[in-house]
Amino acid sequence: MAETDIILSVQGLTTEFSGDRGDVRVLDDVSFDVGRGRIVGVVGESGSGKSMTALSLMGLVPQPQGRVSARSITLDGQEISRLGPSAMRRIRGRDIAMVFQEPMTSLNPVRRVWEQVGEPLAIHHGLGRRAIRARVLEMFELVGIPEPKTRLDAYPHQLSGGLRQRAMIAMGLICEPKLLIADEPTTALDVTTQSQILRLMRDLRDRVGTSIILITHDLGIIAEMCDEVNVMYAGQLVEQGEVFALFDQPAHPYTRGLLASIPRATEPRAGRRMPSIPGMVPNLAKLPPGCRFNPRCGEVMPVCLRRDPGLTAAGTGSGPGHTARCWLHSPNGGTA
Amino acid sequence: MTSPSAPLPADAIEALEEASFLRDTVRAFRKNRMAMVGLAFVLLLVLGAVFAPWISPHDPYRVALDEQLLPASTTYWLGTDNFGRDVLTRILYGARISLVVGIVPSLISLMIGTMMGILSGYLGGRTDFVVMRLADMMIAFPSLLLAMVVMYTLGANLLNIFIALALVGWASVARVVRSQTLALREKEFIEAARANGTARITVMLRHIFPNVVPTLIVLFTLAIPEAIMWESSLSFLGVGVQPPEASWGLLVAKGKEYMFQAPAVAIAPGVAILLTVLAFNFIGDGLRDALDPSMKD
Amino acid sequence: MLMFALRRILVSIPVLIGITLILFIMLNVVPGDPVALMMKEHASADVIERVRQQMHLDDPLLTRYLSFLWDALHGDLGKSIKLNRPVTDLILKAFPNTLMLAVSAALVSWIVGIPVGILSAVRRDSFLDRFFMGFSLLGVSMPIFWSALLLQYVFAMKLRLLPVSGFYGWQYMILPAIVLGWSSAGVIARLMRSSLLEVMRLDYIRTARAKGLRETGVITRHALKNALIPVVTIMAIQVAGLLSGAVITEAIFSIPGVGRITISAISSRDMPLLQGAVLFATVLVILGNLVADILYSVLDPRIRAQMRKEA
Amino acid sequence: ENMLRVSYSEDPKTADVQMTTDAYTLPLNIFDRLVESETTGPGQSALVPGLAESWEVSEDGLTYTFHLRAGVKFHDGADLTADDVVYTFDRMLNPATKALNTDILTFIAGAEERLDGAADSVSGLKALDDLTVQITLTKPYAAFLALLASPGASIYDRDFTEAAGDQFGLTPETTNGTGPFILRDYTLNDSQMLEANDDYWRGRAKLDRLLVRVVSDSETLRLLFETDELDVFDLDYAPTQTPYFYGSDQWKGQVRSGPRVGIYYYAINQLKEPFGDARVRKAFQMAIDRQTILDKNFYGKGKLEDGVMPRGLACYTPAEAIEYNPAKARELLAEAGYPDGVEINLQQVSSWSTKWSDMNQIIQAQVAEAGFKANIVTTDEAAFLAARKTGEAEAYTQVWSADFNDPDNFFYTFFSESGTKVRGYNNEDPEVFAAIEEGRGMTDPAARCKLYQDLTARIVGTDAAWVPLFSLDHSYVVQPRVKNFVVPWNGWSDMSYYKVEVE
Amino acid sequence: MTEDVVISTRDLTRHFRVGGGFLGGPARVVRAVDGVTLDIRARETFALVGESGCGKTTLGRVMLRLQEPTSGTVAYRGTDLTGLDEGAMNALRKKLQIVFQDPYASLNPRMRVGEILAEPLRSHGFGSSAEIRERSAELLEMVGLRRQYLRNYPHQFSGGQRQRIGIARALANGPDFVVCDESVSALDVSIQAQVLNLLADLQDQLKLTYLFITHDLAVVRQFADRVGVMFLGQLVEVGRTEELFAAPLHPYTMLLMEAVPRPDPHQRGRDRPILTGEIPSPMNLPPGCRFHTRCPFARDICRVEDPALQERGGRTVACHFPLNG
Ligand SMILES: Nc1ncnc2c1ncn2[C@@H]1O[C@H](COP(=O)(O)OP(=O)(O)OP(=O)(O)O)[C@@H](O)[C@H]1O
Ligand SMILES: Nc1ncnc2c1ncn2[C@@H]1O[C@H](COP(=O)(O)OP(=O)(O)OP(=O)(O)O)[C@@H](O)[C@H]1O
Ligand SMILES: [Mg+2]
Ligand SMILES: [Mg+2]
Numbered sequence A: 001m002a003e004t005d006i007i008l009s010v011q012g013l014t015t016e017f018s019g020d021r022g023d024v025r026v027l028d029d030v031s032f033d034v035g036r037g038r039i040v041g042v043v044g045e046s047g048s049g050k051s052m053t054a055l056s057l058m059g060l061v062p063q064p065q066g067r068v069s070a071r072s073i074t075l076d077g078q079e080i081s082r083l084g085p086s087a088m089r090r091i092r093g094r095d096i097a098m099v100f101q102e103p104m105t106s107l108n109p110v111r112r113v114w115e116q117v118g119e120p121l122a123i124h125h126g127l128g129r130r131a132i133r134a135r136v137l138e139m140f141e142l143v144g145i146p147e148p149k150t151r152l153d154a155y156p157h158q159l160s161g162g163l164r165q166r167a168m169i170a171m172g173l174i175c176e177p178k179l180l181i182a183d184e185p186t187t188a189l190d191v192t193t194q195s196q197i198l199r200l201m202r203d204l205r206d207r208v209g210t211s212i213i214l215i216t217h218d219l220g221i222i223a224e225m226c227d228e229v230n231v232m233y234a235g236q237l238v239e240q241g242e243v244f245a246l247f248d249q250p251a252h253p254y255t256r257g258l259l260a261s262i263p264r265a266t267e268p269r270a271g272r273r274m275p276s277i278p279g280m281v282p283n284l285a286k287l288p289p290g291c292r293f294n295p296r297c298g299e300v301m302p303v304c305l306r307r308d309p310g311l312t313a314a315g316t317g318s319g320p321g322h323t324a325r326c327w328l329h330s331p332n333g334g335t336a
Numbered sequence B: 001m002t003s004p005s006a007p008l009p010a011d012a013i014e015a016l017e018e019a020s021f022l023r024d025t026v027r028a029f030r031k032n033r034m035a036m037v038g039l040a041f042v043l044l045l046v047l048g049a050v051f052a053p054w055i056s057p058h059d060p061y062r063v064a065l066d067e068q069l070l071p072a073s074t075t076y077w078l079g080t081d082n083f084g085r086d087v088l089t090r091i092l093y094g095a096r097i098s099l100v101v102g103i104v105p106s107l108i109s110l111m112i113g114t115m116m117g118i119l120s121g122y123l124g125g126r127t128d129f130v131v132m133r134l135a136d137m138m139i140a141f142p143s144l145l146l147a148m149v150v151m152y153t154l155g156a157n158l159l160n161i162f163i164a165l166a167l168v169g170w171a172s173v174a175r176v177v178r179s180q181t182l183a184l185r186e187k188e189f190i191e192a193a194r195a196n197g198t199a200r201i202t203v204m205l206r207h208i209f210p211n212v213v214p215t216l217i218v219l220f221t222l223a224i225p226e227a228i229m230w231e232s233s234l235s236f237l238g239v240g241v242q243p244p245e246a247s248w249g250l251l252v253a254k255g256k257e258y259m260f261q262a263p264a265v266a267i268a269p270g271v272a273i274l275l276t277v278l279a280f281n282f283i284g285d286g287l288r289d290a291l292d293p294s295m296k297d
Numbered sequence C: 001m002l003m004f005a006l007r008r009i010l011v012s013i014p015v016l017i018g019i020t021l022i023l024f025i026m027l028n029v030v031p032g033d034p035v036a037l038m039m040k041e042h043a044s045a046d047v048i049e050r051v052r053q054q055m056h057l058d059d060p061l062l063t064r065y066l067s068f069l070w071d072a073l074h075g076d077l078g079k080s081i082k083l084n085r086p087v088t089d090l091i092l093k094a095f096p097n098t099l100m101l102a103v104s105a106a107l108v109s110w111i112v113g114i115p116v117g118i119l120s121a122v123r124r125d126s127f128l129d130r131f132f133m134g135f136s137l138l139g140v141s142m143p144i145f146w147s148a149l150l151l152q153y154v155f156a157m158k159l160r161l162l163p164v165s166g167f168y169g170w171q172y173m174i175l176p177a178i179v180l181g182w183s184s185a186g187v188i189a190r191l192m193r194s195s196l197l198e199v200m201r202l203d204y205i206r207t208a209r210a211k212g213l214r215e216t217g218v219i220t221r222h223a224l225k226n227a228l229i230p231v232v233t234i235m236a237i238q239v240a241g242l243l244s245g246a247v248i249t250e251a252i253f254s255i256p257g258v259g260r261i262t263i264s265a266i267s268s269r270d271m272p273l274l275q276g277a278v279l280f281a282t283v284l285v286i287l288g289n290l291v292a293d294i295l296y297s298v299l300d301p302r303i304r305a306q307m308r309k310e311a
Numbered sequence D: 001e002n003m004l005r006v007s008y009s010e011d012p013k014t015a016d017v018q019m020t021t022d023a024y025t026l027p028l029n030i031f032d033r034l035v036e037s038e039t040t041g042p043g044q045s046a047l048v049p050g051l052a053e054s055w056e057v058s059e060d061g062l063t064y065t066f067h068l069r070a071g072v073k074f075h076d077g078a079d080l081t082a083d084d085v086v087y088t089f090d091r092m093l094n095p096a097t098k099a100l101n102t103d104i105l106t107f108i109a110g111a112e113e114r115l116d117g118a119a120d121s122v123s124g125l126k127a128l129d130d131l132t133v134q135i136t137l138t139k140p141y142a143a144f145l146a147l148l149a150s151p152g153a154s155i156y157d158r159d160f161t162e163a164a165g166d167q168f169g170l171t172p173e174t175t176n177g178t179g180p181f182i183l184r185d186y187t188l189n190d191s192q193m194l195e196a197n198d199d200y201w202r203g204r205a206k207l208d209r210l211l212v213r214v215v216s217d218s219e220t221l222r223l224l225f226e227t228d229e230l231d232v233f234d235l236d237y238a239p240t241q242t243p244y245f246y247g248s249d250q251w252k253g254q255v256r257s258g259p260r261v262g263i264y265y266y267a268i269n270q271l272k273e274p275f276g277d278a279r280v281r282k283a284f285q286m287a288i289d290r291q292t293i294l295d296k297n298f299y300g301k302g303k304l305e306d307g308v309m310p311r312g313l314a315c316y317t318p319a320e321a322i323e324y325n326p327a328k329a330r331e332l333l334a335e336a337g338y339p340d341g342v343e344i345n346l347q348q349v350s351s352w353s354t355k356w357s358d359m360n361q362i363i364q365a366q367v368a369e370a371g372f373k374a375n376i377v378t379t380d381e382a383a384f385l386a387a388r389k390t391g392e393a394e395a396y397t398q399v400w401s402a403d404f405n406d407p408d409n410f411f412y413t414f415f416s417e418s419g420t421k422v423r424g425y426n427n428e429d430p431e432v433f434a435a436i437e438e439g440r441g442m443t444d445p446a447a448r449c450k451l452y453q454d455l456t457a458r459i460v461g462t463d464a465a466w467v468p469l470f471s472l473d474h475s476y477v478v479q480p481r482v483k484n485f486v487v488p489w490n491g492w493s494d495m496s497y498y499k500v501e502v503e
Numbered sequence E: 001m002t003e004d005v006v007i008s009t010r011d012l013t014r015h016f017r018v019g020g021g022f023l024g025g026p027a028r029v030v031r032a033v034d035g036v037t038l039d040i041r042a043r044e045t046f047a048l049v050g051e052s053g054c055g056k057t058t059l060g061r062v063m064l065r066l067q068e069p070t071s072g073t074v075a076y077r078g079t080d081l082t083g084l085d086e087g088a089m090n091a092l093r094k095k096l097q098i099v100f101q102d103p104y105a106s107l108n109p110r111m112r113v114g115e116i117l118a119e120p121l122r123s124h125g126f127g128s129s130a131e132i133r134e135r136s137a138e139l140l141e142m143v144g145l146r147r148q149y150l151r152n153y154p155h156q157f158s159g160g161q162r163q164r165i166g167i168a169r170a171l172a173n174g175p176d177f178v179v180c181d182e183s184v185s186a187l188d189v190s191i192q193a194q195v196l197n198l199l200a201d202l203q204d205q206l207k208l209t210y211l212f213i214t215h216d217l218a219v220v221r222q223f224a225d226r227v228g229v230m231f232l233g234q235l236v237e238v239g240r241t242e243e244l245f246a247a248p249l250h251p252y253t254m255l256l257m258e259a260v261p262r263p264d265p266h267q268r269g270r271d272r273p274i275l276t277g278e279i280p281s282p283m284n285l286p287p288g289c290r291f292h293t294r295c296p297f298a299r300d301i302c303r304v305e306d307p308a309l310q311e312r313g314g315r316t317v318a319c320h321f322p323l324n325g
């Protein structure tokens, strides 16, 4: 991938929260790139830091408890990790936009939909109401809202979940951002609606060329949508790679466990019991020493209990850029 | 039923976090400095009230007309009132009545309100309609007037103050509790209890009630200062605690007559009210914050 | 909306009947004779008895209550025993004053309470926040008759800016309105603050920030309306509180309002007057709630839809 | 502007003096009476002709003939006639009026019949011609003229009053008198505005206007006065301000004070044990340190009273002094069978001025020394009055000021057979009952005064049925521009402002 | 019916009135469950799938009489539940249990685990408190938790653990029939598999019958024996899992299955029909077949006539033009 094709490059993103019981590091040295026009998936279980990654990029981590630091974050070549709040504000909504998980609660219940969808235009381009309305109407058509004219003046509660999520997407795209971050955009929706929304997002990428970071806990969605995948576990990236490589040759035991434990609608029932990952997601405040996955790992080695493996190339046979955070793949293996 | 023959998949569950609801609350509360100050003040006050006969420097009822309205001195730390009674002593004794007037009716209205609110919210239907109309009545009725009617009709004494304040207070408690009950009723653990054949009364007592307790605690801390204020209003109108008993409300209301001559007589008990109300407010705020997040996690 | 209002009013009829009935019974079972009271020291027992009969005071309780209801339905609240004037007249004369007092106090409490609450929330934990919250707690914890005297002393006696008491023009309303509004301003400020802080945690605020909106824009355009909703509820409840407070405020500032009529009606067992006054006060409270509901619907389209559905 | 601004703590509620027993300012200024009692000096009064230019009393003391002043006009322009006088008194006695002040007319022949509804008119009331009224009594009553000078005997206009019906006196439109002022504005619980009557028969008042405000809060009252919103500050409404005004350089020269023909007393219900025993009552009398109360609680502005009649009242002579002697009181109690003291109740009413509860608290503390364990019982006024009628009321302290300058006003009120029932059974001596009845009809002033002095000795001294405390001065503070402000002879707050001037 | 049937419903309906009342204008009716006839056989796992709001939860609750049916009957092993009085119903409840979706809301935050488990035992007079304590501990162990946890509060557990406690509570009195209402939907995939395995093991050991309510077709395929597909209050298709997945009869079933994203990037390009449009409001049902507004195969008759549920080779379907037929 050529350097210029990289729209977002994140290096060493670390986010900490100070709380009642000391500091918790919810993101630990997260680095990844997003190519132009690509859909990059972030997958992981609840609490693994997916949303926090998005919020850290947007500069929306709750203050003052949260602290974000990064070696570098470049957006289309521009370094944004050291921007002040007002400079960051000018980027938000214009260069990076975000679609949130809950279309019910992410829209203001007391304001009309078109005002909310068109607000980024007012903020960043100072457009007048008529112009905004016209543009919102266009966007409504683009995201496939039926009878867009009549929906302009609706309040959020008058729309179904699917329509609300479409409106959210319209809002995200209205300033033609370089990057759209979609945080579990379909989790709250029915499967049928979900497939509509996913298809819409892919179509939009194809037509408009927006780069998308797609956050989800559903490997099915990743498989359907993404070009590249980042797997997160307990605040760290544990595996990253092209989607095919990752699904065909998962390198990290966690990824493998995940893939094994997803029930599949397409395959007949194998047996009464399903493969599962034992144990539970760790508490970030009480991480085990060494590899964070070691208590649940079936292939744990002595070194895993002592030292954290870095992200390294994921063994032989995997494509370029396929990395995993596991001693199994580290150059000197478990012997170190 | 047999216990499982083969052990089920053991899961490697880590040691649980050592925490309990109560401990969390206490910890969160203790972090709130204002709330702790409030608590300390109230504790001090309660001690002062309980031990008033032992610690107060003078007799609260002794009339010594020779020592009227003396300024503060080493004998009379806050001076004397129009009968030559030590203001500090009167305030300490007044704390007994004011605290009781603050606490007892609040408790009564909390009890009635909780009962009514839970019944109304959980049973719904006609019970709900009747209880809520009753509550509407109490709320729509200008409360000071209601209190005055009670005081006038039953006579001005401490017991009737309780009745009056409780009559005024239960309705808003009932409303809050009812809305909480309505929310709780939809919770799955209530459904689970019903699915287990748990009797309605048990559901209300063991499931609904404990879950409204945090709200009740907060309401309680806010109801106390309100009741103290109410009592002072009633005293001002001449239907509150009757002299020579001392309540802060009465002391302030009476002291007002001497505001120009000996301001301390009115200001000192006023400050006592102020500090107490502040203290309870701080405690209430602290409790609300302390109780709230643990409800969510 | 009209239907909704109508419905609300109809629903409150049993409340009104209940209140008057409770009052009626309470004031009748207790000792005390309005006539004896009215005639004070000089009247002989015979005279009192005669008057009692003329006033139908010796009829059975229920008969009297029903005839009260019947007359009330016809717009006739009877004649005050003590004041000898038609109750409707008395109240219609006094009511505007009380209303004026309550409304101006409410205005004070909103005009002060809401901005103070907002500022405190925005500058959370700052000195300003502490100061404002302290000030509003002061309002909440000062007896009305105390703050009244304080303000009278400072503004009327020392600074000579405002009149001490009476009710002969708008300047006269300022001090009573502040006195009465202060405590509810405190309540509103505190509620506004916590409500705004609560709203600021919600998802759609994050959405608004994600658009690049400034913090002021986030608050004014997104948070405020939502945060006002619980405040409006409290405002409605406070109407009742304002009326109660008005009793004392009127007495201190010599305002010829319903509160003073009511007090004397209670102590003189003047049933017709008391019934009338309480009836009016209750109606006011009910209207206050109605206004709050309407405000609600202005603020929140979901409630608007709900109301349309209900009506 | 030539306006006097005064204040009262309560609304008068009506100008119709037949319908009120406690608010006389409006009647005193709006109406006139046949006879007026004029203040001649501090605590002194004289009966002077009012609407009646002259009058004659028959030998037997039963028939009074009044000659009305010619040319007196009501505010609406109507002429005063004898018929108006007859009408006024008949209205009071007409049961349909539900008048409250009927006591002052019950001596008139036929009054009782009229009151009972047995007659349509009062036989003892006659208009002999346009300007002559004849009133016949059933039996001689020495104080009848004084009664006619009391506010309750104010004269109304027949046509106007009949038309106004029961709304008479409630609004400017329904009020009409002959007096020096005309009611122009009446806002309930706020104020009444009176304007000088240009055609007043005694000549126009010096004031153009009189503003009477209702101010119930005593601190507000003081602030109003000090910010020059009021011209007269009545210390009765704010007794705690006494030291301030007496001590203030600015104000002490502006204090106007006069004695009050009124007495503070304790009424003791003899039906309630232990007060059935005269020794206990005597002990109670002696256990109260009245001088200290007077000095400390009332700033010494008054005098101790030892009888039924306060100083200033006709026939007053100092009675035998009541000694303050707790030790002796204790002995008396022991004699009465309470060597370890006895529990008693003192009653007070929640809506009364706090001065009563103050007094009770002081007295509670004082009598404790003599062995009385006094409980203070508080009720509201309605309950108190009801209890007093049925004899359930406890001992209570109050003040009585003269309605008219005659001992009967005190003796009959408290110690007559009918009076004691109303007052809460504070006397049960049949001989006293008889003597009071007799005194009412006595025509020899000296003998009559002797009777009352003897009665005093019996009631207060022997029987200890009454605990006289003291009579207080009535003090006002007036703004420097107020002239001719005279405290009325009886010390009332209600007074005529006819002669007052402002600069 | 045979002994084999645990629960059988006949024409079961449950309607909700919304709005209306005094002067409130006409009330509107939500037909949450609208004529469901169904037999659930002993020891099977019967899955109920369908989109949000189609009435799955309501059906489950009405079966347990946690909500009263508007009409129709529910029978448990031949006993008509709808006719039972409160007492008799409560006595039967030990046999009929439910496990909820939300592991957070389904446990009373103010009760210790021990109390939560003891309550159903106490309600049915299980025995002395020592026995109850022992039984509670056993239950905890049965769902794979340590008995020491009896003294802990729910908020101290993770979602998966809480769900286990919820299951233990349902098992307390030895139930026969358990409704699992979205019992694994809120869990992470790795935990979801653990809980599903637990449910499967318990079913085998305790001879349970499950009504398994979910919107996740993948879970259904791996877990259920038979499936009922619900649409707007009605069952549109019922069949054995394998048969139904292999060859759906109802277009809705087919479209629903197609909509599930497949965790295999190689399949992503596949051409698949997608369900368009929004689900109609249950307050305002279209005439004819309820699905016709979204059905790609709808014809005229579908707009007029409501198809009845019909047998088709051991399966039932409510469609005028079944697929694969
Ligand atoms: N305000 C906060 N204070 C402290 N910790 C927080 C805060 N917000 C989030 N966290 C913690 O940060 C971690 C990552 O949270 P995040 O929301 O990114 O998870 P996620 O992967 O998006 O999970 P989900 O799938 O549930 O949305 C979690 O452990 C969470 O508890
Ligand atoms: N108590 C109620 N009052 C009114 N309507 C209700 C009530 N409970 C459910 N409904 C309505 O009945 C319909 C079916 O609801 P139900 O909860 O059974 O659906 P569901 O299939 O379980 O949906 P989900 O997947 O969202 O849980 C919905 O339209 C719902 O709004
Ligand atoms: Mg998230
Ligand atoms: Mg459901």
Ligand code: NI
Binding pocket: E216
């Ligand atoms: Ni899902």
